[in-house]
Amino acid sequence: MDTLTHILNGFSVCLQPINLWYTFVGVFLGTIIGVLPGIGPSAGIALLIPVTYGMNPTSALIMMAGIYYGTKYGGSTTAILINTPGESASVMTAIDGYQMAKKGRGGAALAISAVGSFIAGTLGVVGLTLFAIPLTSMALKFGPAEYFMLMFFAMTAVSTLAGKSPAKAVIATLIGLMISTIGIDLQSGQPRYTMGVPELQDGVGFVIAVVGLFAIAEVFSQMEDMTKGVRPEIIKLQGRLWFTREEWNLSVRPILRGGVIGFIIGVLPGAGGTIASIMSYVWEKRLSKHPERFGHGAIEGVAGPEAANNSDTAGALVPLLTLGIPGGGATAVMLGAFIMYGIQPGPLLFQNRPDLVWGLVDSMYVGNIMLLILNLPLIGLFVRLLYIPGGMLMALIMAISTIGIYAINGNPVELYFGLLFGVMGYVFRKVDIPVAPLVLSLVLGGIMEQSFRQAMTISGANPGIFVGSTICIVLLALSVLSVLLPFMLPRLKSWREGSANAEA
């Protein structure tokens, strides 16, 4: 009953004019960031952090969350009209969405994306509302050892599920952790790895790292494409911006299924929106009576994945809010923002600041309604963004990155750090080392080391404490499972294909 009051009170927080305004600003910027190829939610949120210094934390977090789920709406527009995902989670939308646009059904594809996103996004928030409380009561039992194992699990899952090569992802994770150890050690007061550079005493700011690794590195990649003369073709949006009854009947089930898949994948660490949309696509294709239509403009192939990547964002907020542990890049950046405001998300936050938590969660219901309006009648406005010449856009993103980094401390030296991270991100991308695990571990590194040391202090330096409770053992088992999964899956797949061939 108490919880219900908090949930309802959340609406009185998020419906305050100031918070409605920031919800709007967030989802509006999110749509723009989603539409623009070359800048995703992680970089978008990071760039805005300095701007939010003067704001009250609730409004700031409402705005950041708005950017996060708003990008998923915007990303589909780019995928459908220029066959490039505006945001990585909309890769699957590009396959059939672009084919639909070529056949003159672009309006229907955009409309079903917006409606599907809205339904699944709202479903996801309902899930978030329902799951948050039971998880927090469990999380209250967590000690430092359990927290350490939880972070260990999040990192292993991100490493092994994110990319093609688990080893490279593990390397990225460890490099992130190592970067997080730079600076003065808070417990002993000793400087570590600062090489005498005063700017490194407080450690490497994660905003600098994120802006460099995501925004600047992406600009470099796009500049490379431009130099090589890769130029996408924009398909003119024609026809009515709505779908036929038949198209709706084909889409409604994929939307609901995609919504459920997306939410579950979102809650689990590691996988994220891209995997959610791939799974939804594969599933819909398998369930379809006419799988041959997929890849040639099947509306189910747009509806399902779009729904999945939207409910994924709500799912991803579950571990972030209830446990204080993000499961991917964008939520890691949000955790960084929380910490910067002096707020530690987790079970205690639900007890101490229910207004903030539920104001944030409830703002997502409102934000999804706003996004539906922005992405249906006003979509034409955002489509124009696609006509901004790439060269111009890349230059502007560089300038915005500069402002974002400089605004933190007003120190030009940090701009060079940002540039360095940009080069690093570009190189990593070229050699297929994923950067999301690096950002996750960079943000979590400090807390992880702290809980490691606390646990070891409690146990008198006996590492047995990390397998000393049921929760720890379960988390360890899950970590091991996530390591083994990529090895087992191809075998499972080949086995299944083999049996399918035998049947045929």
Add this chain to the structure above:
Amino acid sequence: MGVCYHPSPEEKRTMMTDRVIFVCTIVVAAVYLYATTLIPTLEIGDPLGPKAFPRLLGFCLLLAAAMLFVEMWKDRQTAAAAPAPSGPRDVRHLWILAGVVVWSGLFYAVLERLGYVVASAIYLLALMAWFNRGKWRANVVTAVLFSVSSYALFAKLEVNLPKGILPF
């Protein structure tokens, strides 16, 4: 069926870069572990001290390098031994990107002296002149408008960008 598998040039390149990553990882781990020994420790406070966690990380990175080695070894089995990639590669974009990095560094160097508005207008104009060639009027308008309006917007948000040589 029964076709002998030959690695594509792309795959050969991946195998080459993987070797480079492998070596770099070991170097990073070694340097990091060495730097860990340089952290001064006072034997008070927590029993673990500031070195234990980093040391763990360093050894884990060595393990990760070993993991990569296993992956490379497996790839080799499927792709047969391949000689190092040869032949000319298009490196023009690398020179251009290096130029962008240097140009950005210059921008940062003069940012405080010239002020944000002037410095960023010049910075943007040059980038656009290269990457959005031939559209002089649009480029000049965008560069100037963006610099001035972003400065004003951030001033309003209480983020003070350097004003430099401009009086306001």
